Amino acid sequence: MRVRHTARVSDPLRHLLAAPPDLPVTAGLPALVEALGTRGLAVVHAPPGTGKTTLVPPAVAGVVTGRVVVTQPSRIAARAAARRLADLIGEPVGETVGYSVRGDRRSSRRTRVEIVTTGLLLRRLQRDPELVGVGAVVLDEVHERHLDADLTLALLVDVRANLREDLRLVAMSATVEAERTAALLGRGVDPEGPDAAGSAPVVRVPGALHPVREVWCPPPAGVRRTDDRGITPAFHDHVAATVRRALVGHEGDVLVFVPGVAEVEGTVRRLAGVDADVHALHGRLSGAEQDRALSEGPRRRVIVSTAVAESSLTVPGVRVVVDAGFSREPRTDHRRGLASLVTVAVSRAAAEQRAGRAGRLGPGAVLRCWSEADHAHLVAHPEPEIATADLTAFALEVACWGSRDVRDLALLDQPPAHAMAAAREVLVDLGAMTEDGGATPRGRVMAGVPVEPRLARALIDGAGLVGARRAAEVVAMLSEDVRAPGGDLVAALRSLRADRRAGTWRRQVTRLEEVVAHQSAAEPSGTRALTDDVAVGLVVALSHPDRIARKRPGATGYLMASGTGAALDLRSPGPLVGLEWLAVGDAERRPGQREARIRAAAPLTEDLALEAAGSLWAEVDEVTWTGGRVLARRRTLLGAIELSSVPLGDPPAEAVSHAIREAVASEGIALLSWTEAAVALRARLDFLHRAIGDPWPDVGDTALTRDLDTWLGPQLARVRSAQDLRRIDVTAALRARVPWPEAGRLDDLAPERVEVPSGSRIRIDYSQEQPVLAVRLQEVFGWTSPPLLAGGRVPLLLHLLSPAGRPAAVTADLESFWDNGYPGVRADLRGRYPKHAWPEDPRSAPATARTNRGRRG
Incomplete structure (x- = not known):
């Protein structure tokens, strides 16, 4: 046309x-x-x-x-x-x-x-x-x-x-x-x-793909597809076996999808000896190697590729697709500053695009290394990167463009607010952005470096410390998804230097050196005579100072400057195990795991850690309540890492009071010394708050903890030790919580004791939902109704006891009890306690506190 x-x-x-x-x-x-x-x-x-x-x-x-x-x-x-x-x-x-x-x-x-x-x-x-x-x-x-x-x-x-x-x-x-x-x-x-x-x-434009037959090839029973390191070796073997099956049962070249470079290389090794030319295809290969993979040859081909061949690339000759069913996507833990590429199940949309590669030349087939049932549970579409990725480079680009508000840009989806806030905080710390969101001159220089901003900072500042060439080598290595053997970045760098196939890396090194040459501020001025071991660590630490890690005392794990715990993979021990300091280049924390897993790191020293992360250094005086006592110390910190700690002999009174308040707030008011009188008073006040409401105060645990300074403030200010804490007069503090003149009516509305007809003054139990008076039955003869509390709002609940003090009846309606309940109780107790008075008319009988008629007390 x-x-x-x-x-x-x-x-x-x-x-x-x-x-x-x-x-x-x-x-x-x-x-x-x-x-x-x-x-x-x-x-x-x-x-x-x-x-x-x-x-x-x-x-x-x-x-x-x-x-x-x-x-x-x-x-x-x-x-x-x-x-x-x-x-x-x-x-x-x-x-x-x-x-x-x-x-x-x-x-x-x-x-x-x-x-x-x-x-x-x-x-x-x-x-x-x-x-x-x-x-x-x-x-x-x-x-x-x-x-x-x-x-x-x-x-x-x-x-x-x-x-x-x-x-x-x-x-x-x-x-x-x-x-x-x-x-x-x-x-x-x-x-x-x-x-x-x-x-x-x-x-x-309508599509014109040829039909593609689906072949489901789930792994054998008992074979896990993934673990915390990615796809398992057993599943990787299954993918290779599926490729061999495709070569035998189908015609045409075979395109194999695996998630990353390491899996591409592992699959190529597993296919050694097949009757076909096996090619790797990924972004780290040289142009010549990529051209060979994309060019048809005299023999049948197997092209093992990352997602790069999913939709934007034509691979001629392909009639069969083998799909491992995984892709590598960015995921970011913004709170901990951990961003990495993770292996995830492919989406249904991506699986369809991959399958379509087999139908461009004629009818084809896709062999999927999972079951049809599993396919139904795949997500429909992958999430856009703006929703999951680290937005630091994105935020710097927006700032360099001159936009202070990203919402002004025509984006298909707006970035998450918390992710943008985290990115801007990083850029401010790097000196690349002003507090109001503008790009600084340093930020514009960093934006011109063809790596993300943290690595740009490591290149610019590291060149003056370890030399431009070595800084460029390390930054070029970190800019790729490097899987270092044993997590050792020093070994990975030496391997790249010795690898004649690492042309892409060498070209990136050259470009980064040229960038440094154009930046006078980054020219070497104080280059250190450092070995590769710590020079690599210094550049890594410059890129991610928050990931500087120190070994925890007496443990195998590490604490990063960000406050996140981390651990090496001890299943593959290497030279990093046991080192005191590490510069972590890559780490990930999976859901449900307490610590991040260190995937790549290099050795570091304390001096170099301080040089790389000077802005994280701080000296703080800390007063805490620990182990039932006030502990005061001066701590020197690198972020969350403690460098040293010495006791403080005379901590400020305000700091001590604050520590006590924090302890009571976190451990609860049970930390105070609650006497019997204080417990009883609290119960009476709680009753009046429930029965009457304001102005009688809420004295529940939550309210007392929340309002700690209001009712205990003056006494807390004098506390310096656990002994002082035990001396606090909780009873007086509770009384002071009640406003005047209501405080003068406490004994009228909620008396501590009540006098019964026998003349005894008996304590009321306010700990129940309704106040309880536990009294012997003979002591209330003559009463027609129990006293009313809370200004006539709530009747006492009488627990009427036998002469032996055991419960005989419970009532709040004494009139009804004398008529209906008492005759039965009298008949029961009269037989068991014949020497006691059991009058037929309890309303007119004299009350007595004596245990029997023959004894006066």
Whole structure:
């Protein structure tokens, strides 16, 4: 299908569109051209495999003047897309079609279509918001919701609304969220301009995938798929066995999905000896190695890949997919400052995209290493990175853009408030951001370093301490998902130096050295003569001072400066075990675990820890209630790590009083000395509070603890020891809690004792829900009703006792009891206690406190 051009386009691209390959996206190109011509915006909704990455950029080039910049989520995808398009027009990469990725650029003045990683475009936007010379930007795979892609989209909307209304924008998505993206693209337009209609037009291209047969391949019974270190060796063996099964039972090349680089390499080793060429595919490989994996050869191939091949990359020749069912995603514990990549079950949407790779050339098959029942329990979609990732770099980019409020940006989802607050706190501590959210000059320098802000700080400050080359080596290593053997980063660095295949790492080292060379503040001025062991630790500590860790006394675990406990994996002991100080490069704390697990670290010394984390050093005087006594000491701290502690001989009185208050508040008022009189008084006051309410005070545990300073304040101020605490007069303090004149009525409303007809004064028990008077039956002869308490509101509950003091009856209605209950009680007790008086008419009988008629007392 021919596409009409409204702007000059290079001959090779015009020729391609005049006779395009047979790809489904061709049917949507006229609508795309029309949308760009009238609105300047468009969203292309097309499933993977429809050819949108190949043919949309040339079509866009036909309607704009200037370069068309196309984003891809990874370096592999950018290079592959450029090579594919250049092959179609019969030119080498770098002429009409070029690419730019971190550390590798092939483009020229003739380049009309430049394919870049999203992160690289983000850097360009910060340097040149007007994108001089660029006519259009095509954002590919926006549905993957990577953090830098979300931000780049938002900044481009801002640029178009305020700086470049002529800039054409195309967003390409493989999911049904195209409508949300279209609404977002239209958010920043001028309501008076040509885009006033709102959302960008959506160009829909139907998919043309061949059928893919699902084969369920769950692991054998008893084989766990994962443990706390990721996928288990037994499950890894099962994945390799499934690949061998695919080679025997199916035709075509096999694409295998595993979660990370370590799993890719482990699978390749397990497939040694199969009748096929086995290739690894991941972002750390050199360009030549990636090209070999993506190129068809004379023999059948097995390509073992991370999620990089999930949707943004075409792998020719594939007819079979083996899916291990896991991916690696960012997770951040913002409270503890722990961010890492974790292995999680793949989502259903990602599983479908992976399976679709087998149906691009013809009917194919997907072998899933889990059961159909397990598949039903997978989450529908992966969470966007903005909801789960560490937002420190994101927050710095927003600040460098000049936005003080992230809500002003056109983001598909706003970041969690607590995560943004944590990120800004880190940036302020690094000197990269002001308290009001603006970027500092140091922050702008850090934002220009092609690593996250903490590592940028380690590079800039570490270069002057350990040398630019060594600082760059360590930072380049930390910028990758390094799985150090035994967690030892020093060993990992030595391994990288000796590995001839570590070209990607070496190129990153060179780039970082060049960054240091341009920063005069970071030029070596006091380079230390440090061995690799501690030099690596110092750079790691500079990147994450909150993760500096010291061994707990008498234990194998560590305490990090952040206050989080951590432990090495003792199942794989290495040279780090037993060291006093560690600089932790990577740690994760799984739900339900008390301590974080140290995944990568390097040795450190106390002196270097203080140098790397000087801002965390503090000297505090601390007075606490410990073990039933006041403990006062002066502590020297590095964050939460105690460096030293000495006793304080004469602690401030205010600090002692505060410690006592804290102890009573935390341990409860039982810590006070409660005499019998104090307990009784509290019970009477509690009764009046329940019966009458205000102004009689609440004297429950919660209220007394909450209002400790109100009723015990003056006495607490004089406490210096446990002995002083025991001397507090709780009874007097409780009495003082009752306001006047009500305090003068306490004995009337809730008397401590009551006089009964026998003349005895008997104590009332206020500890029950209703006040109780326990009295011998003979002592209340003559009473027709018990006294009323609380100003006539509550009758006494009489526990009437036998001559031996045992319960005989319970009543609050004495009149009814004399008529109805007493005759039965009299008959029972008269037989057991014949020598005592049991009158027929208790109302008129004299009361007596004597135990029998023959004895006077």
